[in-house]
Amino acid sequence: MRRLAGYFLRGLVIMAPLALTVYVCYSIVTAIDSWIPFSVPGVGFAITIGLITLVGALGSNVLADSLVELVDRLLEKLPFVRLLYGTAKDFFEAFVGDKKRFDTAVLVTLYPASEAKALGFMTRKDVDMFGLTNHVAVYLPHSYAFTGQLLLVPAEHVTLVQAGSAELMTFIVSGGVTDKSGATPTPASSLAPISASTTSVDG
Structure with missing residues (x-):
């Protein structure tokens, strides 16, 4: 029984971040599909993947660093938004960013x-x-x-x-x-x- 509980919790740790990512992507795809005046299966999904890839490419570009810093500074001036954005950014960078914090x-x-x-x-x-x-x-x-x-x-x-x-x-x-x-x-x-x-x- 304890082994089954362990398997369940291990699966929960693996699935929880994945489920959150899927939910966010699904919400974006649904929103994009609702904006498109015509119905073409897969268009919303393709646009979402393209946007995420584009953001990742821009974020890896040296020329985009100044733009990212500008957005950071603007968000840092908004009290409540600063707390949410800063916490979320630090959390994700701790796991998948260049400055991983949970690897020791x-x-x-x-x-x-x-x-x-x-x-x-x-x-x-x-x-x-x-x-x-x-x-x-x-x-x-x-x-x-x-x-x-x-x-x-x-x-x-x-x-x-x-x-x-x-x-x-x-x-x-x-x-x-x-x-x-x-x-x-x-x-x-x-x-x-x-x-x-x-x-x-x-x-």
């Missing part, structure tokens, strides 16, 4: 006197802006939820884990009931804490 799996010692560890992802190696030297930012996802907790902890309390981000995220979200056979974790005896020398600026 770690174990965190929350209490020095305790042997308990927490699993999460190191998202930033430098938090000097908060007056904390030799500290790193670690995001701890919650089990059975798509929420989490951000902690700023000393670098020596963080240990790197050799495990895939997808497998680790599924393992955490499922509450540890999934089988991590697809991952390659490092034995505890060979894990080494992150040294202070690795806490360089990670813009």
Whole structure:
């Protein structure tokens, strides 16, 4: 039963982002089809794919950087829109952008006197802006939820884990009931804490 629950949660983690993407694309296709005065099967879908590809091409073009920055600045001036746009942009860039943030799996010692560890992802190696030297930012996802907790902890309390981000995220979200056979974790005896020398600026 626990194995079936693990399979279900693994599928949920995989399908949820896909379902959201499909829903957004379907909404765009439906809207485009409603604007076209004549009915031609597949036109809305083709236009949607073309628009997404065009936006991606423009976003990869050096000449388009200034336009993207202009749009960013305009949206940053709108209080409520700034919050939504900035959060969504940072979230997607963390997974698929050039500055991925959820690709470093770690174990965190929350209490020095305790042997308990927490699993999460190191998202930033430098938090000097908060007056904390030799500290790193670690995001701890919650089990059975798509929420989490951000902690700023000393670098020596963080240990790197050799495990895939997808497998680790599924393992955490499922509450540890999934089988991590697809991952390659490092034995505890060979894990080494992150040294202070690795806490360089990670813009």
